[in-house]
Amino acid sequence: xxxxxxxxxxxxxxxxxxxxxxxxxxxxxxxxxxxxxxxxxxxxxxxxxxxxxxxxxxxxxxxxxxxxxxxxxxxxxxxxxxxxxxxxxxxxxxxxxxxxxxxxxxxxxxxxxxxxxxxxxxxxxxxxxxxxxxxxxxxxxxxxxxxxxxxxxxxxxxxxxxxxxxxxxxxxxxxxxxxxxxxxxxxxxxxxxxxxxxxxxxxxxxxxxxxxxxxxxxxxxxxxxxxxxxxxxxxxxxxxxxxxxxxxx
Amino acid sequence: xxxxxxxxxxxxxxxxxxxxxxxxxxxxxxxxxxxxxxxxxxxxxxxxxxxxxxxxxxxxxxxxxxxxxxxxxxxxxxxxxxxxxxxxxxxxxxxxxxxxxxxxxxxxxxxxxxxxxxxxxxxxxxxxxxxxxxxxxxxxxxxxxxxxxxxxxxxxxxxxxxxxxxxxxxxxxxxxxxxxxxxxxxxxxxxxxxxxxxxxxxxxxxxxxxxxxxxxxxxxxxxxxxxxxxxxxxxxxxxxxxxxxxxxxxxxxxxxxxxxxxxxxxxxxxxxxxxxxxxxxxxxxxxxxxxxxxxxxxxxxxxxx
Numbered sequence: 001x002x003x004x005x006x007x008x009x010x011x012x013x014x015x016x017x018x019x020x021x022x023x024x025x026x027x028x029x030x031x032x033x034x035x036x037x038x039x040x041x042x043x044x045x046x047x048x049x050x051x052x053x054x055x056x057x058x059x060x061x062x063x064x065x066x067x068x069x070x071x072x073x074x075x076x077x078x079x080x081x082x083x084x085x086x087x088x089x090x091x092x093x094x095x096x097x098x099x100x101x102x103x104x105x106x107x108x109x110x111x112x113x114x115x116x117x118x119x120x121x122x123x124x125x126x127x128x129x130x131x132x133x134x135x136x137x138x139x140x141x142x143x144x145x146x147x148x149x150x151x152x153x154x155x156x157x158x159x160x161x162x163x164x165x166x167x168x169x170x171x172x173x174x175x176x177x178x179x180x181x182x183x184x185x186x187x188x189x190x191x192x193x194x195x196x197x198x199x200x201x202x203x204x205x206x207x208x209x210x211x212x213x214x215x216x217x218x219x220x221x222x223x224x225x226x227x228x229x230x231x232x233x234x235x236x237x238x239x240x241x242x243x244x245x246x247x248x249x
Numbered sequence: 250x251x252x253x254x255x256x257x258x259x260x261x262x263x264x265x266x267x268x269x270x271x272x273x274x275x276x277x278x279x280x281x282x283x284x285x286x287x288x289x290x291x292x293x294x295x296x297x298x299x300x301x302x303x304x305x306x307x308x309x310x311x312x313x314x315x316x317x318x319x320x321x322x323x324x325x326x327x328x329x330x331x332x333x334x335x336x337x338x339x340x341x342x343x344x345x346x347x348x349x350x351x352x353x354x355x356x357x358x359x360x361x362x363x364x365x366x367x368x369x370x371x372x373x374x375x376x377x378x379x380x381x382x383x384x385x386x387x388x389x390x391x392x393x394x395x396x397x398x399x400x401x402x403x404x405x406x407x408x409x410x411x412x413x414x415x416x417x418x419x420x421x422x423x424x425x426x427x428x429x430x431x432x433x434x435x436x437x438x439x440x441x442x443x444x445x446x447x448x449x450x451x452x453x454x455x456x457x458x459x460x461x462x463x464x465x466x467x468x469x470x471x472x473x474x475x476x477x478x479x480x481x482x483x484x485x486x487x488x489x490x491x492x493x494x495x496x497x498x499x500x501x502x503x504x505x506x507x508x509x510x511x512x513x514x515x516x517x518x519x520x521x522x523x524x525x526x527x528x529x530x531x532x533x534x535x536x537x538x539x540x541x542x543x544x545x546x547x548x549x550x551x552x553x554x
Contacts, residue, residue, distance in 0.1 A: 007354050014342045077340055081380075086338035086395070089301050089327045090355040249303040 004091065004099035011077055012103070020069040021111045024062050029118060031058060036126065047128030049216035051119050052139050053203035059143060060178040060197045063111075064150055068171025070107050071154035072164045074100060079162045085249035093245040097159070101237075104155055108147040116140050135202055138221045142200040145226065149193050149233045150174065156240035160247070190228055199225040252279040252315070254403050254435040255300065260309035262295050262459075269295045271459040273309070277403075277437050277452065280429055284450030284467070285439040288548055292459040293439040294335060297407050300437075301332055314402060328356065331401040333409055337392025341381035345372055345391050348380055349398065358399040366394040370424065386417035393424065397432075404428060406438040410445060422449055443544050457548035474538045478508040478516065481532035488528045492519065505532070 035054065078084055087096055116136065158167045178194030189195040199222055206215040255277035262270040270292040277283040287293050298304040300311060302323050311318040313326050339348050349363045367373045370390040380388060396404055410418045426449055428434045440446050446453055453470055455463040482488040485506050489499050500507040523530060
């Protein structure tokens with residue numbers, strides 16, 4: 001496996017795979033700083049909750065397209081160079097699928113860690129008070145698990161279809177679906193992978209129409225939602241791996 | 250019979266439109282350069298892809314390096330082979346050396362071999378150049394270098410001279426010819442160019458419409474190019490009847506009768522007999538079947554030179 005990952009690392013050289021990752025973080029940082037400049041003192045006292053409510057919503061919109069871009073760039077080099085038929089004689093299709101998945105997930109992990117660092121540094125810098133480590137841990141579980149599931153879906157499409165425009169369209173579609181699914185009941189949200197950033201969010205917003213005051217409340221982590229996502233991941237993995245292994249060149 | 254590096258039995262690939270390869274029994278002797286010849290669309294690439302597991306066979310068996318290929322041992326057997334199928338596979342954004350590094354890592358062979366194979370295909374000076382900037386010939390040579398990594402016992406090349414200029418074609422041919430002697434390899438290469446196979450191969454298999462129509466040593470194919478006699482008379486039908494009555498088998502060929510080669514005395518006797526029967530002879534020619542004629546006869550299709 002280490003050999004396979006080393007090979008994936010060589011292949012990714014010069015492809016600027018980290019570019020969409022850094023771009024989305026930069027956009028999120030700018031947005032958060034802009035939003036923070038507009039919050040009042042009440043919001044300020046519940047800064048951590050504010051952050052952990054806002055970021056999953058932004059992730060719903062920005063992460064699918066970013067993750068689809070990463071998967072697409074990693075697969076595109078193989079399609080362009082007609083390399084699958086060479087690789088197929090050197091390693092099992094399933095192993096290649098796994099190596100690509102693990103290597104791609106390393107970017108999702110990097111993105112999740114950087115987003116955590118962004119939250120912690122900003123929150124501590126602005127004096128939000130005691131760091132809610134457990135809530136932050138659950139936030140990390142949220143972004144990494146949902147990101148992984150979306151990456152798996154993106155990889156399946158990127159590997160199966162030579163035309164990477166399909167991945168791009170799906171990424172954009174996923175972003176839109178993820179955001180709009182949040183307007184529907186939780187039962188429907190749980191059918192859409194892209195909406196799980198919202199499903200697994202540990203903060204709810206109570207907005208009073210009369211006073212126009214926003215109160216952020218903590219809520220328990222949705223374990224059943226997390227388990228449903230895990231089942232989706234396993235099913236997608238099995239289906240994707242079988243489809244890729246059956247492909248002829 | 251010498252040891253076989255590749256042996257297929259009733260290998261078949263069926264698609265929705267019909268058979269792409271049908272009951273193919275291929276036998277590639279060890280140490281040979283086996284030319285797999287056939288017109289475009291005859292099933293050459295499909296056959297080679299089936300050997301490598303890139304296309305799944307509908308039925309039949311494949312034996313490579315003395316072992317029956319199964320899903321379980323496919324990669325272990327392929328680790329002793331090298332291949333270049335259709336156009337070369339490469340990562341254009343990486344250098345030639347980095348491309349070989351990927352194959353070297355996956356084949357788990359020494360890093361030193363990268364330099365060696367680059368030398369063999371004469372790409373040492375270009376190893377730090379991005380492959381996107383390589384010419385078609387250089388990409389093809391890089392593909393061959395990747396196939397040579399690990400010095401495999403069997404090299405499978407699908408139309409390796411496709412897209413090369415005349416200089417590149419000659420260079421590639423010389424390189425392929427040198428491999429069995431220098432590195433003890435068996436080469437199985439496909440081509441639709443009869444002259445190419447004639448120059449490089451010592452064994453040949455001719456495929457047409459998915460079926461093998463000839464297989465054997467190149468010499469055996471040349472032996473088929475026997476000479477024959479063409480005879481033209483003013484009444485070929487009566488002449489044919491007369492010749493058959495004397496036990497000479499003839500074949501009609503346009504306005505000629507085709508007779509087997511015979512010594513001068515026998516031919517003189519034939520002519521005298523026909524003249525005595527009042528048949529007027531207007532042409533007698535001796536001709537030889539070229540390899541092209543043989544190919545045409547085997548496949549019924551014209552072949553590229």
